[in-house]
Amino acid sequence: MPESLAELRRDLAVAYRMVANEGILDAFGHISVRNPNNPQRYFLSRSRAPSLVQAGDILEYDLDSNPIVPPKERPYSERVIHGEIFKARPDVNAVCHHHAPSIMPFAISGAPLLPVFHLGASMGLSAPVWDSRDEFGDTNLLVVKPEEGASLARALGAASIVVMRRHGATVVGGSLRELVFRTIYSAKNAEHQLAAHVLGNVSPLTAGETQMAFEIHRAPGPLARAYEYWVRRLAEREGRSKNDPMLRAAEAAARLPAPAKPASAKAKSGAKKKSRGR
């Protein structure tokens, strides 16, 4: 967990660049995080392509998406997506809105996005679909009015991702790391579901499988392991040294102690030694 707001701003900027580096965000899309010291506020970059975002670009907003300090530079026009979701979902501490190529066929066709593999279960059982036409008729598709953001938040309901017809998707998480994991793996899930559809016989996870795999993939171990991997890939792209603080922090966080053995296993220790790593 970040120790200060300065660290949180750095983590948020890294999340932008990391998710962009994985092909989910391009010139557009954005990520926000709730202020842990004041849940009525959140952080979001100024209007900038995600792969370029730095800590100094991060602005703070109230939940009506008004800036706390008048910004010198243009904010994202779609920031109400974040504010209205934070308002409606006290359990959500991070939000990503994107137009990932793998999600777009689902957003365009309205075909249901379903968890089709274990890591894809991080998206939850299903993805509700929001269609701006239902309440607002013809628009320019951007979610810029508070009532549009509130409508999207209602469609999201208690889910982890909402597909936005002819636009993209919005993903939520309890923490920035959980959000990054869910954003990347729900996009991979969409890619795999579409590829499997070509072969036919798409068999999604059962509700029970989804629930169990969903829980595993929000535990600190898998989140830290994946985060270290994505940070390393970003650091390579950005030409950072191996001693870069961003990399070293991610490496340290992913170096977890071995799980304590239950008493019965201790008695038998030595009989069978097998790595628990996956």
Ligand SMILES: [Zn+2]
């Ligand atoms: Zn958008």
